Amino acid sequence: MNKGWYIRPFERKDLPDVVKVNKSCLPENYPNQFFLGLYHHAPKAFLVGIDNDKLAGYIMCRIERGVSSFGIMPVKKGHIVSVAVMDIHRRKGIGYALIRKGMAAMSEYGVSEYFLEVRKSNNAAIGVYEKLGFSIKRVLKGYYRDGEDAYLMARKSIKDEPIESE
Numbered sequence: 001m002n003k004g005w006y007i008r009p010f011e012r013k014d015l016p017d018v019v020k021v022n023k024s025c026l027p028e029n030y031p032n033q034f035f036l037g038l039y040h041h042a043p044k045a046f047l048v049g050i051d052n053d054k055l056a057g058y059i060m061c062r063i064e065r066g067v068s069s070f071g072i073m074p075v076k077k078g079h080i081v082s083v084a085v086m087d088i089h090r091r092k093g094i095g096y097a098l099i100r101k102g103m104a105a106m107s108e109y110g111v112s113e114y115f116l117e118v119r120k121s122n123n124a125a126i127g128v129y130e131k132l133g134f135s136i137k138r139v140l141k142g143y144y145r146d147g148e149d150a151y152l153m154a155r156k157s158i159k160d161e162p163i164e165s166e
């Protein structure tokens with residue numbers, strides 16, 4: 001079925017629209033160089049959602065090394081740095097698809113798990129992450145500038161799981 005939307009890799013020309021979505025959806029905003037830096041760092045894991053020819057959402061990620069959320073060993077892990085879908089394009093599955101495809105892309109860089117921080121009050125995002133198999137690992141006290149706590153959520157790699165169709 002044609003859903004009217006699809007996911008594709010970020011291109012430089014998308015930057016103004018991605019910045020617009022970020023500003024309108026999240027209080028965590030960044031200079032242009034931050035977005036481009038992540039793009040150069042892990043281009044396969046910077047994706048955008050296009051809905052009826054409009055840029056509706058994005059995901060950008062960073063490949064990091066650190067202690068596993070599932071043990072004590074140092075591992076390569078994929079960090080979902082930012083994901084957002086413009087409000088008028090929500091509840092169509094775009095956020096889910098962006099994250100799922102972002103996870104598949106991070107696995108191509110050899111990560112064994114993924115993690116992210118999310119505001120404790122952000123039920124929509126927590127809902128998507130739980131649907132994608134993430135679970136809460138820790139509370140990060142006062143993580144955000146305004147003092148709100150974050151949940152650190154993590155999930156093991158989807159590497160050996162079948163890729164879902166869009």
Ligand SMILES: CC(C)(COP(=O)(O)OP(=O)(O)OC[C@H]1O[C@@H](n2cnc3c(N)ncnc32)[C@H](O)[C@@H]1OP(=O)(O)O)[C@@H](O)C(=O)NCCC(=O)NCCS
Nearest residue numbers: 025083084085090091092093094095096118124125127128
């Ligand atoms: C989180 C966000 C990206 C979800 O995008 P989306 O395209 O609307 O999500 P989807 O349509 O793919 O939803 C997938 C599932 O997530 C859950 N979900 C999504 N929005 C939800 C909400 N408002 N309340 C509860 N569950 C929600 C549902 O299980 C949903 O499946 P369903 O529609 O079949 O019930 C979007 O709400 C957003 O951009 N929010 C502001 C930015 C943000 O919070 N980013 C995350 C920071 S960590």
